[in-house]
Amino acid sequence: MSKDTIGSSPMVTSALIEPEPSVCPRHCVDCHLRQSDGFAPVSASELAFVEALRNGRVRIKAGGEIIAEQKPGGKLFTLYAGWAFRYKSLSDGRRQILNFLLPGDFIGLQGQFADGATHGVEAVTEVALCVFARDSLRDLFREYPNLGYDLTWLAAREESLVDENLLTAGRRNATERVAMLLIHLYRRAQRVGLVQDDSVAFPLNQQHIADALGLSLVHTNKTLRRLRKLGLHQIEDGRLRLVNPKALVRIADYYDRPLRRAPLI
Amino acid sequence: MSKDTIGSSPMVTSALIEPEPSVCPRHCVDCHLRQSDGFAPVSASELAFVEALRNGRVRIKAGGEIIAEQKPGGKLFTLYAGWAFRYKSLSDGRRQILNFLLPGDFIGLQGQFADGATHGVEAVTEVALCVFARDSLRDLFREYPNLGYDLTWLAAREESLVDENLLTAGRRNATERVAMLLIHLYRRAQRVGLVQDDSVAFPLNQQHIADALGLSLVHTNKTLRRLRKLGLHQIEDGRLRLVNPKALVRIADYYDRPLRRAPLI
DNA sequence: CGGTAGATTGAGAGTCCTCAAGCTCTGTGG
DNA sequence: CCACAGAGCTTGAGGACTCTCAATCTACCG
Structure with missing residues (x-):
């Protein structure tokens, strides 16, 4: 029956198979994700700006907290590798996962803008993240309007995913x-x-x-x-x-x- | 039992009581909403830009379609007066309301960015809307980064509302x-x-x-x-x-x- | 005065939940 | 190398929460 079970040590298995590097590279030019078909190309100057904006590179272990549910604000991230999820919970512990996050997803916009909306983000697998300072957004909008546009694009897409999940639930x-x-x-x-x-x-x-x-x-x-x-x-x-x-x-x-x-x- | 019933001709009643003008004024300076406490002030130049961007003012009757579920893209709106809702439905007719829209809410971002996401918007009461052309967004981001930032703010808030609704459902x-x-x-x-x-x-x-x-x-x-x-x-x-x-x-x-x-x- | 939209109610049927055990696989310590 | 503990998957049973079906009732409209 072993082949019938689900998720038996999925971490280990996926780590063996996962082709992505487990850390985000030092320079965005070398970013694995950008070489994929799924992502739109950006200009060199935009890329340089993003890299300058980037505040650090972080790894978090499976099950670790990326954003605590009760602490709004804080940092912004781009998920580089691994799976994570956004969630909200009721005070008695019932938990609703709002959406799963895959490589390339931007994390933290909701907490950044919305009125102290409490929603947490947790790593499913070990994840690699690019970190941005919370106040770097204004600069981004001012200096690279196209990137601001892209950010809104990402926010709208994330919402449409939640829309779909709401229809499902x-x-x-x-x-x-x-x-x-x-x-x-x-x-x-x-x-x-x-x-x-x-x-x-x-x-x-x-x-x-x-x-x-x-x-x-x-x-x-x-x-x-x-x-x-x-x-x-x-x-x-x-x-x-x-x-x-x-x-x-x-x-x-x-x-x-x-x-x-x-x-x- | 009449006082026990719900929504008996709510339209008529609310029309009698509703203090807002039923049409958006010609000039944004006269906008009723902006005089309310709930909204952030903007600079005169930004206001003028928004007004220039505005493509028209529309009224739609109660029950009318603001955005058809199957037609993505199209226009953008700001809801000036009245109630509306966003929804998605399954092919057999089951319908999920994603969120209710109140005056001040921006409509159409999701359809604008997300990949042809099919979600409709319908008027609950008669509504008054400001209309913007779909391709005016790029200009907005380029010329008034702060407004672009605001738009992302609105998108993030809308998402956090859907998040809450998903937790509820x-x-x-x-x-x-x-x-x-x-x-x-x-x-x-x-x-x-x-x-x-x-x-x-x-x-x-x-x-x-x-x-x-x-x-x-x-x-x-x-x-x-x-x-x-x-x-x-x-x-x-x-x-x-x-x-x-x-x-x-x-x-x-x-x-x-x-x-x-x-x-x- | 019939017709329609929306609110109510009752009854029976299902879907989904909770409780309670087992089972498998893995990692750990002796 | 084996016993044991922990995490995650399975299963069965009974009950609770919701759903569907079917009417009825009220207010409003032409």
Whole structure:
């Protein structure tokens, strides 16, 4: 039954397979992400400006806190490698994962602007981050309007992801929710070049999935299992493979969007 | 029982009471909203720029479509008066309201940037809107970085509202959801000056509430009724009054945030 | 006065949740 | 090399929360 289990030491496995360097390179020109198809090219001067703006490079271990839920403000990050998630929780401990963050995602805009909105960011795997000072934004908008535009682009995209997750939590049933999560994460990962051999390193455990979908752990387990037995997907050795993507798309009522290249700050 | 009903011709009632002009004034200097406490002041030149950018002023009737769900891109708006909502739906008709829009909210950023994200915007009451051309954004960012910054602020705030709604739909039970919606909308309305005499014109019907909370119409009705019988709130003649706000806050596990003044584009 | 929109209510059926154990795999210490 | 503990996955059972179906009722409109 070992091949039937989910997430058994996904960390280790994915670390073995993960092709990305675990630290963000010293110079942005060498950034692995920028060489990927998924990201829009920037001018040399913009790149230099971003690098100058960058305040540091950080690694945080799996499960570590990137932004504490109760401390607003603080720093801004670009996720360079690894998976993370944004979440909010109620005072009795119930937790809702708002969105998963993949390489290239910008972190901290909400806390920066919104009125002390309390939402935390936690690392799923070990992550590598580029750090920016909180007050560097004004400069960015002033000196490189295009980058400001890009930042708004990123904010709007992040919101549209949360929109989708809200539709999922509010109006899809358990089966549809799980199917949606699988196909949606797969597509996002694919976009940033994480898919290899028709599969992607999948570091989430069932509690993550439950918290993202607004389901209980037990029911998430039973639903995942049902979908797997139907031959729709497979999670093995910490990697996700969509065995029958069309069926997943149909169940989830998922729409593939035309994807523009994302800006990268 | 008439005083027990909800939303009986809310439109008419709110039209009688609503103090705002039903059309956005010709010049932004005369904008009612800007005179309110809730919004941040801007420089004269910025104001002039915004007015120049403005492409028109529109009114749309209650129930009318501001942005069609299937047509991305298009125009940008600032909601000047009235209530609206953003929504997404599944192909079988299930609908999720993502967020309600109140005066001062900026509309269309998501569709502008995100990859053809399909989400519609519909008027709840008759609404007055300022219209901006879709390609005017680049100019805005280039010529007035501060306004670009404000736009990102608005995008981030809108997202944090959706975050909150996702927490609600995903992790609160029906009673908590309804309490949350009532207190949250009341506070937002209060912020833009819509509260008078301890009550606010409340144009939503129970279907709106159900679609926003991810509940069925029937269960929404029963939950609302229970809260009313407990003396927590009152919806009468199309106006909402929080009879026991502290209890609502406790039930919903709601946190009042320190509110900065919002920018207004 | 019939027709429509919206609010209410009751009843029965389901989906999803909680509780309670097991099970597997991994890492650790003796 | 084995026992033990911990994290994460599975399963079964009973119950709670929500949903769907079906009517009824009120207010308002032409």
